[in-house]
Amino acid sequence: MSNLQGKSGEQQIAPLSADEIASEEVVQELLEKYDKESQIRKFKPKSKLALLVSAIAISFSLFHLWVAGFGAIEAIKLRSIHLTFVMVLIFLLYPIRKKGMKGKPGVLDWAMIALSLVAGLYMVFANEQLAMRGGLPITRDYIMGALGIFVVFEAGRRCLGKELPILGIIFLLYAYFGQYIPGSFGHSGFSLKRIIAHMYVGSEGIFGVALGVSATFIFLFILFGAFLGETGMAKLINDSSMALAGTSPGGPAKVAVVASGIMGTISGSAVANVATTGAFTIPLMKSIGYRPHFAAAVEAVASTGGQFMPPIMGAAAFIMAEFLNIPYKDIMIAALIPAFLYYLAVFSMVHLEAIKTGLVGVSRDKLPIMKLVIKERGHLILPLIAIVYLLVQGVTPTFAAFYGILVAIGASFLRKSTRMSWRGFLMALEMGAKGSISVAIATAVVGFIVGVSSLTSLGITLGDNMLAFAHGNLFATLVLTMITAIILGMGMPTTAVYIVGATIAAPALLKLGVAPLAAHLFVFYFGNISNVTPPVALAAFTGAGIAGASPSKVGWAAARLAAAGFLIPYIWIYSPALIAQGSMGQILGALLTATVGVIALACAVQGYMLKTTNIIQRGLLFVAAFGLIKPGLITDTVGISILIIVFLWQRFQRNSVKTESVNV
Incomplete structure (x- = not known):
């Protein structure tokens, strides 16, 4: 990640020495x-x-x-x-x-x-x-x-x-x-020749849809990210985030949330994003008083969310568009409100932690000046604008990424300080190709799973058995699907987790009447959330290494910060307005109440609103949060009523304390 030393006389932040920022050797390790x-x-x-x-x-x-x-x-x-x-x-x-x-x-x-x-x-x-x-x-x-x-x-x-x-x-x-397997999972079995032909010669195995998406959409978007990196986009994100949020209470943590979220849309890897962005943000958070495990958890959660943050989501989102045979822009639009709510919850928890522990921000004289940041590097946002515009206009992701790369190269020449050199051009080509390797081979290997499922109808069989185990109950089936995705995510890339989950778990949700987009997004979300879900939370463990904190402690703190990510997918299954399904009035109403709801959730998780909550207030805040996040007149009425009661209760307690202090 680029440091914050700038050109053209910009005022730069310098709260950390070179020794305090995690070294490249530590990051690589x-x-x-x-x-x-x-x-x-x-x-x-x-x-x-x-x-x-x-x-x-x-x-x-x-x-x-x-x-x-x-x-x-x-x-x-x-x-x-x-x-x-x-x-x-x-x-x-x-x-x-x-x-x-x-x-x-x-x-x-x-x-x-x-x-x-x-x-x-x-x-x-x-x-x-x-x-x-x-x-x-x-x-x-x-x-x-x-x-x-x-x-x-x-x-x-x-x-x-x-x-x-x-x-x-x-x-x-x-x-x-298959012929030796008893029960409903048994089948007549297939010869070695038939299996080889299906996996290699046909288009349902190795060379199936997943690899096809890797060869078209995914590769070009990874390459687009590499070109953005060479133009200096990381510095623009860091500096603008610091200028916007650096002075507020706990400012560096808010910077981590914003910067890591945006960078996550470009890097596509939660672990890599934590290691690179966190090398700067985690020591910075620690320097103003955040506890090491909390600082690492903030970075891990923010980096994980980047994979479902539009406009450029994780690689699995492009595969989802192909599986569902819908335009990628539909998935991008559907993911917008959940991503906003996820980051709002994390941002709110970070703010409440800072208020609760009395942390302050960085002084203005040590921060970049937004006007100068925009003047120096603001033009680098043009490629992202171009990508969004093209996707919304219905251009295929392949062409959108291709023209986005051209715009990135052209935009870099608008100022001398960002001009891409010939060496930088070649470096972007090389790093883009290397960055695509893991996704591509994952889609090829997953082709065996998808191929066997189509050859033996295993997906349908697993769906039927999952329904039988859950006794046809939707909530129980959702819990089983969540557990499956999280367990798979402990040892597999998120792209592979989504494909396997979409093959073996999503069919059960579809049989219960869940809309295909809602079901696939559910699997996709929990495949990503597995990065911060103990006992194996790789993004959290990476942050722990930088912070010098206990991996277990960071993992549980990250899971707590990601609470909205565990709740919101269940809500959109029952109320699809959260994924932009329904009338504009329904969508706006769901957005408004859910926004208040995730703030209430942040207060409940942190145990702080206007002051530290007692156990009854905290419990009421959880109830209010759930009621407000779930759209519906009754739930919204109950949620807002409880929230007002807790607010007034806390306000009365705070005023009583002030009165007692004055009397003393």
């Missing part, structure tokens, strides 16, 4: 510990291997830019080339075991690269022949398919860890040994 994607080989700069990786990554990005802007290529060929680039980069960058991170690729690595090229590109050249055979595979197809399945699993294991590949293998075994 935390990423390698909690983020599997960061456990890569370290090549010497300008060495032959480093140059080779750069050349492949830059070629990868240029290929996708060409396809998006000028080229037309068949879907299966695009997905094959996309996956081949990804697997070659994985076997170059990711060692067989973690201890090989400092070594060079060995004979086995180069063999895997060769196998990736053969298996990955086979469908590019054999697609026409396969079409002429009416899709009927021959022996050569089966051999290439088995080879392709093997290299995808190994690439997934190296990049993502063992959890997702093991889950994929279990699903393949289920497809093969």
